[in-house]
Amino acid sequence: MAGVNAQSRGDGQEQRARDMGMTTEALSGRTQQVFFEPSEEERFTYPWAPEVDYNKRTEIDADGLTTTEVNKRLRDLMAEGYGTVVIQNPRGKHGLGVGILSRLNLIFEGSLGYFGVGLIDGPNVRITGRVGWSCAENMMAGTVVIEKNAGSTFGAAIRGGDLVCRGSVGSRTGIDMKGGTIIVGGDTGALSGFMMQRGRMVVCGNAGKNLGDSMYDGTIYVGGEIRSLGVDAVEAELTDLDKAWLTRKLRQYGLLPEQGVDHFTKVVAGKQLWNYDNLEPNEKKLIL
C-alpha cells in the first residue's frame, strides 16, 4: 500500500483500520456515518502519509525505468519530503503514479498508458500529454488535469475529486462513477456514464450513443449533440443552480465556452429501472 511506512505496516489490519477511521466493534445503534470536522486534520490524511513540502521540487526521468521502478522512486521522494515531482518521458507506460494517498503535486511531461494515476486519494496531477484507458480509475480525492485526449473508461468508478480532460475521451467515460466530477473539454464516446451512481459529468462537446445507460443517479451535462440516450436516462431542466455550478467549475479549469452554459443539456436517471425496497429489512419485519 502506498506510503505505508514500516511501523504502521507492522500494526496489523485491525490497528490500521482503526487509524483510517473504520472500526470493527459491534454497532450500538448509532449512525455509522463519520462526520468530518473541517478544522481537524484527523481523517483528512492517512496516518502514515508522508509530510511533503510543495516547494521542494524534483524530477524523475522515466526513460529506461520500468513502471515499478518509477513508482518506487516516487514513493521514496515523497518519503524524503518532496512535494512537487515532475516525471519526464513517461512514453505511454502503464500504471504510472498509482495509489498515491497523500498530498502531492505530480506533473507528467508526456503521455501515460493504461490505468494512469489510478487509486489515488489526494494528489494534484497534471498530465501534459494523453492518457490511455482507465485513467484515474477509483480516484477518491484530488485533481487530475489532462491536456490532450484520453482513452476509454476514463474515470471508471471514481468516488471523488475533479478529473479533467481538455481534449476528447473514448467510450464508457465515468462508468460506474460513485461521486466526484468528470469534465471533458471535447467529445465523449458511446455508453458514457454507464451505471453511474452519483457525481457529476460535464461534456463540453458531443456525446456518443447510449449516454447514461442504466444510470442509478447522478447528473450528466452535455454541451453538444447527444447521439442517443441510454435506457432510463432522461433529460431534465437545467436550473439556475446547475448553471451557476457549471460556470464556476468550467471557469476554474479554463473550459468555459464563449456562449456560456445555457445551451447545456442535463441528463439524469429516470428511476424507472429502480427496484429497491424503500424499507430496511428490520423495518419491514415490524410492518409485515
Add this chain to the structure above:
Amino acid sequence: MCGIAGLIHRGKRSDVGSEMTAMLQALKHRGPDSTGFAVYGEPVEGDYVLRLKAAEQEDMGKGRGIDKIVDERIAEVERRMEERGAVIKLRDRVRPHAVRYVLSHDGDTEDLAKYIEEVDGTEILSFGNGLELIKDLGDATRVADEYKLQGFKGTHGIGHTRMATESDVDIRSAHPYWAFPYNDVSVVHNGQITNYWNMRREMERRGHRFMSNCDSELLAVYTAHNLANGMTLEESLRRSIDEIDGVFTYLVATKDQLGMAKDTMAAKPLVLYESDDLIAMASEEVAIRAILPHEIDTVDPYDEEVRVWQA
C-alpha cells in the same frame, strides 16, 4: 487479449520491418504466444511472392523423420508449381518448416494456390505482388530475427501479437491472415467474434476454405469475399460492423491501402496517430512511442469507426 499494430507511410518507403518489430515488441505483454507480420514491399507486376509453411513449428522438434517428410512436401509443392506453369525464380528456405518463393506465373493464381494446398500439412501464408507475410511462435524480435525481417523496405504493414484464447498456439491460428485467395490482402484482429459459426457456415456454403478454428480467420475470408464481389475496402469494413457480432477491432492491408474498423461497442482498444507522411496505430500508445519517441498527438477512434488510408 492480443495486440495489433499497423503503420503506413505516405509517398515514401521506409524500414517497415524494423518499425513493425519495435511496435510489436512493445506489445509483447498483450500476447506472448505468437507474432505475425504482414509487410508490403515494392509490388513487382507479374512476379509473385509466395510464403508457405510445410509443418507446424512444434512438429519439427518431434523427430519421427519429420525433416524428410517436410522435404518431400516442399518437393511436391514445387512439382505442382511447375505443373501449373509457374517458374520459380527464387527459393529461400527461411526456416526448416517455412519457405519463401518468388514466382512468375500467368495463369489463375487461385487455382494454383488451391492445388498447392492440397499437399498434406501445407498452408500458404501469403500470395501476392508486394505482400510478405511472416508468422511464427515467439515474440516479435525472435520472429523478426528468424525470418530476417529487419531492414525490410516497404510502404506499410500490419502486425499482431497473440494471446491464444479460443484456439491453439500454432502457426495455423496465428495472425495475420492472408485473405485467401485474394492477392495481397491481409488481416489482423483483436477481439472475439460471437457469430463465428453462423458466418463461417455461410462463407463455406459460398465455397471459401478455412484452415483453422480461429475466429479471426473469418474476417480475412469475409473481406476476401466482399472484395471479390466488387466492394471497396471501406465498404467491406463498414458492412462488417453490421454483419459480424462480437467485440473486435481489426486492421486490413491491401497492396496500397490500410484500413481499420471498430465494433459497435468500442470494446477493443486502438490508438491512432496521424501526420502528413505517417499514420501509425496500435492497441496501446506504448507501441506507437516505440517508433516515435518525440511528443505526438494521438486519439482513440470511436465505436463503429471505419478509416482507410492510401499509401
